[in-house]
Amino acid sequence: MFARLARGVTGRPRIVLTVALLFVLGAAVLGVGAFGKLLSNGFDDPKSDSTRAANEVDTRFGGTPNLVLLVTARSGSVDDPAVAAAGRSLAAELGKEPGVRGVVSYWTGAGAALRSTNGREALVVASVDDDHAKAVATKIEKAADDGPVTVRPGGRAGVNRDVNAQVTKDLSTAESIAIPITLVLLVVAFAGVVAAALPLGVGLIGILGGFAALSVIGSLTDVSIFAVNLATAMGLGLGIDYALLMVSRYREELAAVRRGSAEPLTGIQKRAAVIATVRTAGRTILFSGATVIVALAVMLVFPPYFLKSMAYAGIAVTLVTMLTAVLVLPAVLLLLGERVNALPVRGLIGLVRRQRTAERGAASDVPREATESPFWRGVATRVMRRPLLAGLPVVALLLLLAAPVLHVSFATPDDRVLNAAPSRQVGDVLRADFGSNVSGAMNIVVNGPTSEATLTSYAAALSRLPGVGRVDSAAGAFQHGARTSPPGPADARFAADGATYLQVVPSIDPMSASGERMAHAARALPAPPGTQVLVGGVSAGLVDGKHAIGSRLPLAIGLIALATFVLLFLFTGSVVLPLKALVLNGLVLGAVLGVSVWIFQDGHLSGLFGFTPGPLDTSMPVLLFCIAFGLSMDYEVFLLSRIKEEHDAGTPNAEAVAAGLARTGRIVTTAALLLAVTFAAFATGSVRFMQMFGLATALAIVLDASLVRGVLVPAFMRVAGDVNWWAPAPLRRLHNRIGLSEGGPAAGPTAPETVAVPRPSAEPDLGLTEKSSSTAS
Structure with a gap:
């Protein structure tokens, strides 16, 4: 499959690049119009009673x-x-x-x-x-x-207004921080300017594609302004991930094709290297992108358009970035050939060092990606010598980090998500100097005819509820069960033909547990005879928002688990490895959510990041779960792809794991560091829940790339042994028929174009003897 795809791309590379350029120009034109179509709301359930009440008040x-x-x-x-x-x-x-x-x-x-x-x-x-x-x-x-x-x-x-302005400012600040740091780290990682520029190019195309998609979707439905942040971070991050994998593998294939020869490579040899790269790294990118898209698509089951917007942006960016890496980047690599190593940066003393190849007779200028990482092989070897002793403390640490989740609380965003803005200042004054908070009022719509006596009785009953400061209605104002002022000219706004509404102004924080109890009590109060009542407003919206998320959370978790299991089964042919991936990802997500509660709800480090502690946004754990889960599976696929190559070549389990980590450890670590920088830059902003999202996602990436990939994966796979690759016989036969693998007919036609490289024999001592730098294609 991928060999045929690579031959098609490399057969007409200039046509591919021309089409890509036209796409970029069109996406740029469309994307410019996206910002004027995006909204800053989107945290409510559009079908809830609170939203219906708001619509009634707006229209009537x-x-x-x-x-x-x-x-x-x-x-x-x-x-x-x-x-x-x-x-x-x-x-x-x-x-x-x-x-x-x-x-x-x-x-x-x-x-x-x-x-x-x-x-x-x-x-x-x-x-x-x-x-x-x-x-x-x-x-x-x-x-x-x-x-x-x-x-x-x-x-x-x-x-x-203030959130829109702050998001635009924060996005500019985050980009000004992340892009220069990313560029420097890429130059250091690739030891060359040309190779380092390719991931940024892929990321830019992904970002433009995401903006174009948001522009189109924003013309059809409501889209949140915060989707711009995600599109930027995902485009840059995945562009780096996928391009880093492709370019590293291509340089590895070039080194294998050259095999110590000083002669310039022929066009056939270059094309063979590209085809081998797409056949291996391209397959990995396809599965990686599919797992990310599945994780993001789960957000579509939730009603708030904030989450749907994140799904739109993330899916579009992932799809465009993935296709760019698999279709456009190979054409660029073919035209560049060995010039992918042009403009080397050897002068960064102490930062850029080329490793000597372990393969006898290889050229001295082989890039370091072509060799295994002694560090990561050593890590895998030490972990697998005592897997339980290495793995159990890491599991305990992740569970300890997850402990604060036990006292998590949730709210919907209000002015307190802003660090400093006019609306935040107004909110602080309202809470401190006014006896009641009109901006946090409950709006109760009564559909049906009501007499003055009935309305008076109902308003008085509402005013007696705990947490209610006063009730304004067409029958006048009420406090503590008594009318405090008769109806005046201003109260005419509460009446309409066949309906009325009451404004219940709280004396408590509407975004609190007391506010939720007030909303529940208002809904439990009997409606006036012959009428139907809708309770809306801030507190009711919080109740409905939590229900909208919580009621669909089991479905979302089930869908993402099932889809991920199926994808990893198709990728590996195993039922054990997908289950392992789900459990380990769950540990990381629990730890990250726990740290988020400890920082953003409990207030630790609030002085450092400059935010006001408060409950977590109801939508944010879902967003964090889907994004972090997808990115974690990204690196899972990177690692499993190389382990599977070794395993399919007949390498024993322990050595396959050690070799897989040795060959991907540097790539995963570099990609994770760059992606973490991209997301962590959002922590410099001034919108609390976006600070949390950026910091928590960066932490999830770091934990996954270090503790999970470096310790828990090799420990688990060592303990499981050959069981890692087990599947029931019916599923094994199913995988042989429909599993996406290059081991079948698709691999055959590439043989004349691929240089076969001898593989050293497997080491029974978990890789204490360093392996060759040749490819495992």
Whole structure:
């Protein structure tokens, strides 16, 4: 299969590159338009009661208050004539802006609830269409610069504006950090500029392809702005992973073809090296990409479009990057030939050292990827001498790191995910200086006719619930079961034909366990006779969001486990190795989630990263699980591919494991380091859950590439022995028929073009004698 693919690509390399260039240009044009189509929401279940309630309020009652303007007197109090006049003027001007509805303020009869306890701040509250919210908030904020008051926008509209701006800024910062470091590390890893540039090229094509996909999908459905971060990180990271594997294997094949000859390689020899590279590394990349795509696709089962957006971006980037590595990169390698080693960097003393080949008579300029890593062979050898003694402490460490998961708590994002922004400042003032939080109100829609007496009774009952500060309704305002003010002109907004809604303003943090209990209590309260009630708002959205994630989590875990098992079975023919991969990945994911709780919920290292500790975002563990799982399987496939090559060639189990780790250890370590740098750069941002995502993903990559691949995999495979490759007879026959392998007919036609390289005999002593640098094709 892959030999035929490689012959097709290498037969017309310039045509392949021309098509690739046209794709890049088209993707760049499409991708530019993606940013204007992306949204900053997407954490709610669109079919939940809370979302239905929000839609009802938007369509029938003028919208929920999503823009909160915190008006602060520069001197005196908000009741001073000049300040009051400025407040009334501000409310009037806000009401004239496009997309603005239902403006209410302290100075227009809304009551003392919109005045701070110290008397220096008051609120103007309105509902603004999402399309106009950013422009309105910015204009109003600037218009008050020179007056007797200062104005800071908050509420959901203000948070969305600040998050969008911060994400754009953080992405630029992360790229400015990650790309230069990545380029330097690539030059060091490849000891040459030309070879180092290839992974960045593959990554750039993947990123552009992801942006183009987001632009198209964003025209059809809602897509989250945070998908841009994932597209950038995944494109750069997977581009490095796949190109590193392809280029390293190609340089290894070149060294094997040359076999000590000083003569320039012929076109046939170069093409044979490319075909051998695609037949081995290309197959690995296909399976690796498939496992990543499967892991990402699982996010599509969850309702919030934040997670769906991450799936769209990740799948598109992975697919484009994978195809670029398998189709475009071989054409580039064929045209470059030995010039892939051009512009060597030998002057980095202490950083770049070429290893001498272990094969007698090989050329002195063979790149170091063509040799085994003595370090990783030594690690594998020592681990397999005492596998239980080496492996059990690592398992214990991972379980210890996972322990904080036992007290994890969840919430949906609010202004506190921002480190410093106007909307965060408004939120802090609302929580500290106002008796109730209007931006965190529950919105209860009552569909059906209600009399004044019935509505009064229902509103009074709501006001008696624990955590409720007051209830605003068409029947007036209520506190602690009693009406505190009769209905006024401003309360007309709560009534519509055949329906009404009530605004339940909490006296507690709506993003807390108490807020959840308040929402449950409101839903448990009997509805007025002959009506149907929908409970929405912040606390109800949190309840519904947790249910949307939790109820589908078993299905998601089952799907990802089944799909991964099937893919690894097709890859290896074993039922034991897929189970091993699932268990080890589960250990890593548990450890990473535990560390995330310890840092971002419990607050350790908060001073270093500059965030406010708080519950984890409901969607983030799912995102972390899918991304980290996919990337972990990436390296699993890298390692198993070389172990399987050795095993299929008749090498005993222990030596096959040692040789596989020796031949991939450097590649996996380098790729993991580069990918970890890419994700860790997001920890420098100012949006808490993206900081967590970047740091946790980087940690998962490092743990997987070091402790799992270096210790647990060889320990397990040593203990399991030949059982590693076991499968029931029916499944073995099935694999012989449908398993993707180059050992069948597809491998035959490449024989005339591939230089056969002698293989040294297997060592029974777990590789204490270093093996040849020749390929195991």
